[in-house]
Amino acid sequence: MQKVFKALYISQEGGDFKKEIKELNTADLPGNDVLIKVSYSSLNYKDALSASGNKGVTRKFPHVPGIDAAGIVVKSNTSDFQEGDSVLVTGFDLGMNTWGGFGQYISVPAPWVVALPEGLSLKESMSFGTAGLTAGLSVEKIIGAGITQDLGAVIVSGATGGVGSMATAIMSKLGFEVVAISGKSEDDFLTSTLGAKQILNRNEFIEKYNNKPLSSSDFSAGIDNVGGPTLSGILKSVKQYGMVTCCGNVSSAELNTTIFPFILRGITLTGIDSAQAPIALRKKVWQSLASEWKPLHLNEMIREIGLEELPEKLDALLHGKAKGRYVLKHN
Structure with a gap:
C-alpha cells in the first residue's frame, strides 16, 4: 500500500537550490529490499553539503538528504528482516544519491541495514548516528x-x-x-x-x-x-x-x-571511513556503543528538533556554528 509522507525536499532551479518541506509518496522511492518507516534521523556535515547542492555529495536533484535513519521495518523482501523489526541505517549511499532519513520513509538494500542492538533505543542510535x-x-x-x-x-x-x-x-x-x-x-x-x-x-x-x-x-x-x-x-x-x-x-x-x-x-x-565500513565491523562497534561505550550524558549531548527546523540547523552546520548533535524526530 502506498503511503504519503513528509520530507525535506531539495530541488534545483538553474544554479539555485531550494529547501522545502514537501509531501511525497512511497511510490517515489526506489524498489529496494527493505522499506522502513523512519522514527529518527540525525544531522551531519555531509547532509548540510547535500542540502546546499554540493555535487560532490549528491549528483542528481531533486533529492531528500539524511545519511542516517532509525525506524521500524514495514515491508521486507528478505528473510533477514521482518515487519516490525527495529533497525538503523547509516552511510553507504543513503542520503547521498538514495533518498535518505530526512523523509519519513526510506527504501534500502538489505546489506545496508543493521538490527537495533539490545540496550539502544531508536533515539539513542541516532544520537550517535554516523x-x-x-x-x-x-x-x-x-x-x-x-x-x-x-x-x-x-x-x-x-x-x-x-x-x-x-x-x-x-x-x-x-x-x-x-x-x-x-x-x-x-x-x-x-x-x-x-x-x-x-x-x-x-x-x-x-x-x-x-x-x-x-x-x-x-x-x-x-x-x-x-x-x-x-x-x-x-x-x-x-x-x-x-x-x-x-x-x-x-x-x-x-x-x-x-x-x-x-x-x-x-x-x-x-x-576512518564509516560510510563503507564492513557490516561485521559495524555490528561490533554498534554493540559496543549500546553497552560499555555509551556516554553517561548521551541525552545531554543532543538537541531534538522537528522537520520544520531542519533548514536552519543545516545552515548552522554548514557554517561551523553547530554544537554537539541534532537529532531529527519524525512525527
Whole structure:
C-alpha cells in the first residue's frame, strides 16, 4: 500500500537550490529490499553539503538528504528482516544519491541495514548516528593498537563537533584522559558533559605543536576530525608507537608534515571511513556503543528538533556554528 509522507525536499532551479518541506509518496522511492518507516534521523556535515547542492555529495536533484535513519521495518523482501523489526541505517549511499532519513520513509538494500542492538533505543542510535559510528571506529582502532589508559592522554580535535564530541565522551567513559582541541569556548559542555580533562585552543595548539618537524610527545593517541595544520600538529605530538585516526577535512584536505613522526617514533596514521565500513565491523562497534561505550550524558549531548527546523540547523552546520548533535524526530 502506498503511503504519503513528509520530507525535506531539495530541488534545483538553474544554479539555485531550494529547501522545502514537501509531501511525497512511497511510490517515489526506489524498489529496494527493505522499506522502513523512519522514527529518527540525525544531522551531519555531509547532509548540510547535500542540502546546499554540493555535487560532490549528491549528483542528481531533486533529492531528500539524511545519511542516517532509525525506524521500524514495514515491508521486507528478505528473510533477514521482518515487519516490525527495529533497525538503523547509516552511510553507504543513503542520503547521498538514495533518498535518505530526512523523509519519513526510506527504501534500502538489505546489506545496508543493521538490527537495533539490545540496550539502544531508536533515539539513542541516532544520537550517535554516523558521527558516533565514526568516533566508535576510531576508538576501536586505538584500543586495537594496544593503547591503554595508563599510556597518557588522548588528544581529540574538533571536540564540540559531531564526531569530536562523541569521541571525547566515549574515550572519557572508558577512563582515558582526554585533551580537547576546540576553536570555541565551551568549557562546561566539553568538561562536564563530555568529560574532557583539558581544553586547548585550536590556534594555540597549532602554534605549539606544528612549528617544528617534531614537537614534545605529550599524547598516547589522537583522534583528528578537521585535517590541515591541526592534524599535522597531532602527528608531531604523539608518543612512541602511538596512533592517530583521521576522518575529516573541515579545516583543510591538505597535510603538510615530515616523515619524522613515522620513522623516529613509529606512529601510525589511519583513516576512518564509516560510510563503507564492513557490516561485521559495524555490528561490533554498534554493540559496543549500546553497552560499555555509551556516554553517561548521551541525552545531554543532543538537541531534538522537528522537520520544520531542519533548514536552519543545516545552515548552522554548514557554517561551523553547530554544537554537539541534532537529532531529527519524525512525527
